Structure formats: structure tokens, C-alpha cells
Amino acid sequence: MDDGGARLTCPYCESYGVSRLFLATARLDCCECDECGARWDEEPATGKFRGRGGRQSAVDGAARR
Numbered sequence: 001m002d003d004g005g006a007r008l009t010c011p012y013c014e015s016y017g018v019s020r021l022f023l024a025t026a027r028l029d030c031c032e033c034d035e036c037g038a039r040w041d042e043e044p045a046t047g048k049f050r051g052r053g054g055r056q057s058a059v060d061g062a063a064r065r
């Protein structure tokens, strides 16, 4: 697979079955692995790993402020 350099795989199980949702309000990519169910956040500009998060992490934090 040619992914153009961006990491498209799950950092936990290295599966390519990753769902990615850009959260404009939080400026984060919210990722979820279809294989192992892990969820994490990334900075879309740098692809930097922002830590494992629940579904609420970025979404809920932005919504409640």
C-alpha cells in the first residue's frame, strides 16, 4: 500500500483497518481501529500521536467547554 508517508495503520495492532474522522473544532484526527477497537487522536498537520483516547476525548472535551 502506498500511503504517501502518513501513518495509516493502527499503532497497537498495525492493521490498515483504521477509521479516521477529522475534528475541525479540536484540530485533531480521531482514529479508531476496526481490528482491535483501539481509539486514539492524532494531529492532522504533523501526524503526531496525541495519545489513546475514548470516543469522548476530543469530541466531548470540545463540546463541553
Ligand SMILES: [Zn+2]
Binding pocket: 010, 011, 012, 013, 014, 015, 033, 034, 035, 036, 037, 038
Ligand atoms: Zn488496532
